Amino acid sequence: MSTPRARKALDGIPVYRPGKPAITEDHKLSSNENPYAPLPGVMERAAAELGRINRYPDAGMTALYEALAERLGVSPDHLAAGTGSVAVLFSLLNAHLEAGDEIVYAWRSFEAYPIAADLTGATAVRVPLRPDATHDLDAMAAAVTDRTKVVLVCTPNNPTGPVVTAAELETFLERVPGHVLVVVDEAYVEFVRDPAAASGLAALAAHDNVVVLRTFSKAYGLAGLRVGYAIARPAIAESIRKATPPFAVTDLSQVAAVASLEAQAALDERVEAIVQERQVMVEALRGQGWDVPATEANFVWLPLGEAALDFAAACDPVSVRPFAGEGVRISVGAPEVNAQLIALAGAWRTARGRSPRT
Structure with missing residues (x-):
C-alpha cells in the first residue's frame, strides 16, 4: 500500500532541538534568552494590539520598516523582515539556492544552517573552525567554487x-x-565590545553582495514574538520578501519591535549589564581551569568534546545546551543563576579529578 512521502531532501536533515526545559525560566541557560522582562513601553503597546487580533497584520510592515530604516540609516527597500532572523535566512536561501548550487559555512556554527541549506537541495560545504573557535575565512574563501551561491558568516559565532x-x-x-x-x-551584535570586530553594515556599504541578518530575540528580549530582519541591497531584499509568506510578522510583534527601538537607553543599560556578567562568568570559569574561547555574545562555550552530555546532566537544575561530542553553550542569565552554574561547573571538574580537555 503506497503512502505519501516527503521530499528526499528531508531524509538527512536533523530536527532542530530546542534547549532543555528548566525548573524555572531563570534556570534556563540553554537558549540564549534575555533574562530581563520586555523593555519599557513594550507591554503597553503590545497589549493595545490585542483588541484587534481579528484583523490581519500590516503585510507591508510599514511602521517597522520605517523605524528600522531611520535607526540603520537605510531606505525601507533595503529591509526584509520575518519570524525571527532564522526564518529570514530560510527565505533568503529559498530565493537564491537550488539543486546543483553550493553554500559554504563554518562548522560548528548555528545549528539551523544545515537545515535551511539542505532544504533547498543545494550542497553544503562545511569549513571547520580554527582551534580557537573562530572562523577560518582563508579556508572558507578557498572553498568557494563556481557553484557557490551563498556563504554564511556568523559573528559572534x-x-x-x-x-x-x-x-x-x-x-x-x-x-x-x-x-x-x-x-x-x-544575531548577537548588540553584545559586541571588541573594537576590531567586523560590522555587517559597514561591509554592506562597501559591497553589493552582502546581506546582514539581525534579530529582536536576543538583546531586545522579544524571543517569544519572533521578529528578525535582513538588510541588503534593494533587489536582494525584494527577493527575500518574495520568498516570505504574507503576514509573516503579526502587528503585535511589529508594535513591540518598534517600541523596543524607542527604548534605546534602557536597552543599552541592560545589554551592558549582561556584558559585565558575561565577563564575570568567563573569568570565573577560566579561574577553575576551563578553556573558554573569547566571546562577544550573551553566552560562553566550553569545548568539552565527548564529555559534553555528561557535563550538561551534572548541571541540573540549571539547563545548558550540550552539543554531543563537541561542547556546551551556556547563556548569560541572572547573576544568582550564573553563580549557581559556576559552582556546578567547579564541582564537576573536582569530581572528575582531571582536566575536561582530556
Whole structure:
C-alpha cells in the first residue's frame, strides 16, 4: 500500500532541538534568552494590539520598516523582515539556492544552517573552525567554487562566541566573487565590545553582495514574538520578501519591535549589564581551569568534546545546551543563576579529578 512521502531532501536533515526545559525560566541557560522582562513601553503597546487580533497584520510592515530604516540609516527597500532572523535566512536561501548550487559555512556554527541549506537541495560545504573557535575565512574563501551561491558568516559565532574582525571580513570579501551572497549573521551584535570586530553594515556599504541578518530575540528580549530582519541591497531584499509568506510578522510583534527601538537607553543599560556578567562568568570559569574561547555574545562555550552530555546532566537544575561530542553553550542569565552554574561547573571538574580537555 503506497503512502505519501516527503521530499528526499528531508531524509538527512536533523530536527532542530530546542534547549532543555528548566525548573524555572531563570534556570534556563540553554537558549540564549534575555533574562530581563520586555523593555519599557513594550507591554503597553503590545497589549493595545490585542483588541484587534481579528484583523490581519500590516503585510507591508510599514511602521517597522520605517523605524528600522531611520535607526540603520537605510531606505525601507533595503529591509526584509520575518519570524525571527532564522526564518529570514530560510527565505533568503529559498530565493537564491537550488539543486546543483553550493553554500559554504563554518562548522560548528548555528545549528539551523544545515537545515535551511539542505532544504533547498543545494550542497553544503562545511569549513571547520580554527582551534580557537573562530572562523577560518582563508579556508572558507578557498572553498568557494563556481557553484557557490551563498556563504554564511556568523559573528559572534553561535555557539562558540568569537567574532570575525573587520580586517578579516574585508579581506574575505575581496576574494569572494561579486555574484556570491555573503550573509553576515549578527544575531548577537548588540553584545559586541571588541573594537576590531567586523560590522555587517559597514561591509554592506562597501559591497553589493552582502546581506546582514539581525534579530529582536536576543538583546531586545522579544524571543517569544519572533521578529528578525535582513538588510541588503534593494533587489536582494525584494527577493527575500518574495520568498516570505504574507503576514509573516503579526502587528503585535511589529508594535513591540518598534517600541523596543524607542527604548534605546534602557536597552543599552541592560545589554551592558549582561556584558559585565558575561565577563564575570568567563573569568570565573577560566579561574577553575576551563578553556573558554573569547566571546562577544550573551553566552560562553566550553569545548568539552565527548564529555559534553555528561557535563550538561551534572548541571541540573540549571539547563545548558550540550552539543554531543563537541561542547556546551551556556547563556548569560541572572547573576544568582550564573553563580549557581559556576559552582556546578567547579564541582564537576573536582569530581572528575582531571582536566575536561582530556
